[in-house]
Amino acid sequence: MSAASALSLAGLGVLVVLTGHTLVNVGRWLRRPTPGPVEVTEAVTVLLPLRDEAARVTPCLRSLLAQRGVPGLRVVVLDDGSTDGTADVVRAVVGDDPRVILVTGNAPPPGWLGKPHACWQLADRADPSTTALVFVDADVVLDRYAVAAAVTELRAAGATLLSPYPEIVVRTAADRLVQPLLQWLWLTFLPLRAMERSPRPSLAAAGGQFLVVDRAGYLRAGGHAAVADRVLEDIELARAVKRSGGRIALADGSRLATCRMYDDWPQLRDGYTKSLWASFGHPLAAAVVTILLLLLYTAPPLVAVGAVLAGAPVVAGLALSAYLLGVAGRVVSARATGGRAWPDALGHPVSVAVLGWLTVRSYHLRKRRRLSWRGRPVG
Template sequence: MSGVLVLLLGVAVLTAHTLVNAGRWLRRPAVPPAPVDEPVAVLLPLRDEAARVTPCLRALLAQRGVPGLRVVVLDDGSTDGTAEVVRAVAGDDPRVTLLRGAAPPPGWLGKPYACWQLASRADPAATALVFVDADVVLAPDAVAAAVTELRAARLALLSPYPRILVVTAADRLVQPLLQWLWLTFLPLRAMERSPRPSLAAAGGQFLVLDRAGYERAGGHVAVADKVLEDVELARAVKRAGGRIALADGSRLATCRMYDNWPQLRDGYTKSLWASFGHPVAAAVVVALLLLLYTAPPLLAVGALAAGAAPVAAAAAAAYLLGVAGRAISARATGGRWWPDSLAHPVSVVVLGWLTLRSYHLRKRRRLTWRGRPVT
């Protein structure tokens, strides 16, 4: 019984932390009362995104409240006609510049090099840089709201996390874990105030930076070989003395990250090993997650079958508290909370399997993304 009570207490503390993060410390950029009065460069890296780029680019061209907005698009070696789609959507709009990307040189991964080329070619007058992925569709005031929040909070980097669109069962199991993990385990207030690079998180789908702070941090040169270039860029900004923050961007942007299970599986597989670092650390974290969130419902069923009602009740309470944490996270970030949160133990099992697969394929040097090796 004492072991189950310890599990119950652990889950309760973590769910309480999720509630405090979501209710008190999570930033929520709002539509600004006045237009942004500085030049802003929106940077869009593309590699084989012909099927996705149209709604993304149209949303960028429909931005309001940013008179000095310019959009720089980089075609990173696409073979599916991405550049032609960009030209068709942009037409003769003078705000759009389309660049042809170069292949990454030795020591660089594809995404960081594409972002570095964009930042290097952006209008030198632009004092704010906004990186957007092709699977993101921004609301009309998204750039204005995000840049205004960046300046009001005196940040060097702001990561407004989009609302992740879920369609398939796999989406519903895995995708909400992104927001749940940082709302549950990352102290948002401490992350903003502490200069420690280890206290950092960011999502590259929609990333807003002060250009001077970006350059002080070394830009994407500082993260040239990093799979999680967004998180590592946030850490580099901190090392250079800048402040960073996460924000709920669910009212500013939507993102459909993957179209099907193979894409989702491979997308997480390529990067989970970099999230945890050493395999021992990954094993410890996954074991703890399984113990806290997957063991309780199994214990509840087993104890009930054995006639141990108090144990079953404590284990069921731990399960429900875990479900509550998942629901709080989903509600705070525009996600679907019912009935998906009930399957949270299964989500944690899938995360554990994806982590194991990530380390397994990395050890065999078989990790690739968009036709390029990532290790």
């Protein structure tokens, strides 16, 4: 066997394991909260931080006002220094609904980033009787039983924190290339069952767009004050919960909520750029992971074409099989989380290449202290 064949066979073996792991996660361990009529009896407060969200907060607010199955529902909205009339939009949509409180946030003090500080202020304003907190971003639109279903799943899982990932709405070519990687990455590389059972903070994932926490466990973990300076405050909060003895769980929330994260390519590019460096930590770790992803998912179609041209059918067949396994993993994760499988999955090698470029850009701009978001420096 030639060296090229041996390397291709080794890569194929790794992809068999990874795609098989995706299938196991989806088939056995992925939680799927029921979106149908369900009711909870405990007091729940939804917390909505807003900064310059006038153009897109209305659908989110209307979906919150339309919630069912939570008789004790309260909503606290925080205007975090908006300059675009966000507070006026909130008042116009909410009217005199007694369930909703609009508060004006304070600027983050030294050592705090904007999002953790806003969330910490919101948690402090929750109704005293509240036993479950639900953090929602302005770009999320909830099904009318979403809050009740998510809280029910939190209690059924015996967890302190539940992250029901919304369906990510994709409309542009950039969306379709990059956004599905969110769910694909954790379904492919994170052992969901072990994550729920293990106390190790390193085995943690969460999405801050829609996050449900037990209030007592949240405070025991230190709340967002424990992650005051963290760019990925959602994942760091999940780790803080684990460090305090709590449990976390992930769920497919695509039947409960939708999320349109970015409106265009510049927003998407800058949104990922501001936080990818924090996902990997040390630049060496980022380099190793990025190179491995490129070798496993981006190289196979290139190798297949090169092998055909070089008259190496065995290598071409192995490389083509590797490419198709990567596509299969993408299809499985998309179908499991309400995403678009075809034809987007065929471009998976390009998606991974774009992710690699965004990672390099993230570290480069951080080194030059040029990372910012919503007018505030990060990283």
